[in-house]
Amino acid sequence: MKTLIIEDERSLAREIKLFLEKAFYLCDTAYNAVEAKMLMIDNEYDFILLDLGLPDKDGLELLNETKKMCPGASYIILTARGDLEDRIKGLDLGADDYLPKPFSLLELQSRMQAISRRKSGNNDSVMQLGDFSIDLNKRSVCFEEKEIELSRKEFDLLSYMILHKNRPLTRLQLSEHIWGNFSDDDYDSNFIDVHIKNIRKKMSAHAPVDWLQTLRGIGYKIKI
Amino acid sequence: MKLLSKLTLFITLSKLLIVVLFVLLLPSLVGYVSFQYSNYYLQQQKQKVLSEIKHNGIDYYLQGDSAYASYTMLKEEYISILPAENNRVRDTIETSKRVVGEDTLTYRILTHELTGTHKNYILEIGKTTSTIGEYNNLLQRFTLYVLIGLIALSIVVDLIYTNILIRPLTKIVKTKLLNRKFPFKEPLSPIKTSTTDFQILDLSLIDLMEKIHEAFDKEREFTSNASHELMTPISILQSNVENLMMEEDISDEMQDKISAMMRTLNRLKKIVNSLLYISRIENDQFVKSDTVNVHELITEMMEELSDRLETKSIQFTNAVSKNVKIEHVNHDLFFQMLYNLVNNAIRYNKESGSINISDKHLPDNTYQLMIKDTGIGIKEEELATIFDRFKKSGKEKGEGFGLGLSIVKSITSFHGFTIEVSSEYGKGTVFTITVPAYLPV
Numbered sequence: 001m002k003t004l005i006i007e008d009e010r011s012l013a014r015e016i017k018l019f020l021e022k023a024f025y026l027c028d029t030a031y032n033a034v035e036a037k038m039l040m041i042d043n044e045y046d047f048i049l050l051d052l053g054l055p056d057k058d059g060l061e062l063l064n065e066t067k068k069m070c071p072g073a074s075y076i077i078l079t080a081r082g083d084l085e086d087r088i089k090g091l092d093l094g095a096d097d098y099l100p101k102p103f104s105l106l107e108l109q110s111r112m113q114a115i116s117r118r119k120s121g122n123n124d125s126v127m128q129l130g131d132f133s134i135d136l137n138k139r140s141v142c143f144e145e146k147e148i149e150l151s152r153k154e155f156d157l158l159s160y161m162i163l164h165k166n167r168p169l170t171r172l173q174l175s176e177h178i179w180g181n182f183s184d185d186d187y188d189s190n191f192i193d194v195h196i197k198n199i200r201k202k203m204s205a206h207a208p209v210d211w212l213q214t215l216r217g218i219g220y221k222i223k224i
Numbered sequence: 225m226k227l228l229s230k231l232t233l234f235i236t237l238s239k240l241l242i243v244v245l246f247v248l249l250l251p252s253l254v255g256y257v258s259f260q261y262s263n264y265y266l267q268q269q270k271q272k273v274l275s276e277i278k279h280n281g282i283d284y285y286l287q288g289d290s291a292y293a294s295y296t297m298l299k300e301e302y303i304s305i306l307p308a309e310n311n312r313v314r315d316t317i318e319t320s321k322r323v324v325g326e327d328t329l330t331y332r333i334l335t336h337e338l339t340g341t342h343k344n345y346i347l348e349i350g351k352t353t354s355t356i357g358e359y360n361n362l363l364q365r366f367t368l369y370v371l372i373g374l375i376a377l378s379i380v381v382d383l384i385y386t387n388i389l390i391r392p393l394t395k396i397v398k399t400k401l402l403n404r405k406f407p408f409k410e411p412l413s414p415i416k417t418s419t420t421d422f423q424i425l426d427l428s429l430i431d432l433m434e435k436i437h438e439a440f441d442k443e444r445e446f447t448s449n450a451s452h453e454l455m456t457p458i459s460i461l462q463s464n465v466e467n468l469m470m471e472e473d474i475s476d477e478m479q480d481k482i483s484a485m486m487r488t489l490n491r492l493k494k495i496v497n498s499l500l501y502i503s504r505i506e507n508d509q510f511v512k513s514d515t516v517n518v519h520e521l522i523t524e525m526m527e528e529l530s531d532r533l534e535t536k537s538i539q540f541t542n543a544v545s546k547n548v549k550i551e552h553v554n555h556d557l558f559f560q561m562l563y564n565l566v567n568n569a570i571r572y573n574k575e576s577g578s579i580n581i582s583d584k585h586l587p588d589n590t591y592q593l594m595i596k597d598t599g600i601g602i603k604e605e606e607l608a609t610i611f612d613r614f615k616k617s618g619k620e621k622g623e624g625f626g627l628g629l630s631i632v633k634s635i636t637s638f639h640g641f642t643i644e645v646s647s648e649y650g651k652g653t654v655f656t657i658t659v660p661a662y663l664p665v
Contacts, residue, residue, distance in 0.1 A: 015460065015466075019466065019470075080456050101459040103459065104466060172487060173486075191535065194531065
């Protein structure tokens with residue numbers, strides 16, 4: 001997947017690039033609108049991550065102009081402005097998603113993956129996890145054709161951890177994904193434990209779930 | 225009592241008092257005046273008589289008699305000239321009885337000694353007191369009517385003038401003080417008046433309100449700008465930490481530290497996010513164009529929170545009437561408001577406690593929502609400050625930020641609702657949201 005990061009904060013652009021490259025995205029970075037346009041002329045991108053507060057041009061204007069240049073690309077708006085109007089305008093102009101700063105890189109990747117899945121149809125939505133098969137589109141977990149009932153939040157948690165498999169995930173990162181920016185720190189983190197306990201209970205009735213590891217004092221990890 | 229009513233009352237009463245005083249004093253006043261006047265009249269008559277006598281000589285009147293008397297037909301007045309006795313009489317005016325013709329009447333009498341050619345005479349000029357009294361009554365009645373007429377006129381004039389005079393003040397009270405809502409957003413125009421006191425009052429009020437509004441605006445702008453400026457560095461830091469955490473082969477100890485860093489960072493992020501959210505609400509960046517069905521909204525919210533209720537075995541009742549709809553609100557904000565309140569109700573509840581949301585319509589068409597919990601309650605001294613930013617009621621290991629309720633407060637003010645809280649420490653808390661009959665669009 002080829003990704004263009006348009007972000008004038010160099011250190012943030014660098015971190016996003018570093019993170020996405022580990023998840024096997026190919027990344028280019030542009031620090032302003034002019035650079036971004038040059039890169040878009042020469043390359044075809046699957047994803048364009050667009051900061052609205054660029055030094056030489058308003059991000060929304062750039063989006064409007066470049067939507068025609070890269071019709072196949074999926075746009076995700078990143079912004080510290082966080083105006084609701086910007087969000088509506090951005091989505092109207094054809095952006096696929098909108099992430100207010102500060103955002104978690106895990107969340108960014110999760111949104112990118114959701115967009116890919118939406119665009120590619122049902123093709124790659126089924127994953128194997130130990131003896132279980134998980135369909136991200138149908139939101140179902142099956143053990144040997146038998147469906148295991150998970151609550152909405154439990155499924156969200158499980159799929160988020162599968163996406164970020166082999167990475168330590170803190171309770172905070174998990175609760176932020178489930179409850180958004182207003183998640184309530186320690187209080188919400190405790191509920192993550194409750195959810196994980198339920199997932200373990202429901203799934204281990206069918207097969208061992210030793211792939212779901214607890215990291216003492218930190219959080220959880222799915223190891224495959 | 226309003227100033228105008230007080231003034232009206234005072235003006236009317238004081239005028240009435242004057243009328244009463246005047247009516248009481250009138251008889252004696254009129255009596256005095258007519259007394260003085262009849263004395264003056266007698267003096268005048270005396271002068272005339274003396275000049276007649278001087279002209280014609282006294283004998284012309286005596287005609288050989290020793291005395292002379294003359295009176296009018298009805299005996300209201302008489303004149304007599306009698307020989308003087310030895311002792312000399314000085315000029316006097318007195319009231320006394322005289323026999324005139326066959327009648328004995330009371331007269332006001334002027335006595336004067338005349339010096340004749342051979343001997344001295346006494347001149348008496350008299351006027352009956354009853355004629356004096358007749359004028360007296362007529363005068364009294366007439367004066368009273370005129371007075372009452374004048375007083376009535378002056379009351380009317382006074383009231384009209386007072387009304388006009390006070391009108392600017394009434395207007396100031398109406399436009400500047402009543403129905404004004406903090407933070408006084410609408411611009412104010414000074415009231416037209418030529419009374420400098422009112423001008424000063426009006427201008428000072430406008431000035432004060434503008435200052436309050438400006439200070440409020442500055443604070444809001446600062447919060448908004450500061451939060452924005454903070455977002456980018458926090459964003460960079462968060463990405464840094466997240467990348468760091470994924471590094472292979474870092475020790476458990478390091479992992480712990482990174483995780484702790486992330487928690488602190490998250491705390492910072494949450495504060496900034498909440499402040500920005502509040503400042504956006506206060507900046508009117510949300511549109512109030514939704515209509516919410518309260519019952520459905522609460523059901524929707526309960527799904528979101530059901531796992532928390534289960535974990536704590538809390539009994540939840542949605543007793544809100546099914547068909548209540550509120551217009552001109554922002555759906556997301558309304559949801560957030562109830563979510564924050566119920567989330568708190570769960571958080572500070574006891575195991576196996578309960579939460580009850582009910583509603584009622586008041587006679588004046590306002591609508592109330594009550595969120596009642598059986599939680600740990602709030603101490604009385606803390607009730608006043610729970611909606612303030614960054615005030616936290618000492619419990620919960622100092623980790624809370626107290627912004628959840630500030631957000632609730634901003635959302636209620638934004639919509640024109642009011643929120644009240646009552647609580648019994650150790651027993652539970654009730655939050656009451658009042659939705660006025662007509663919401664500002």
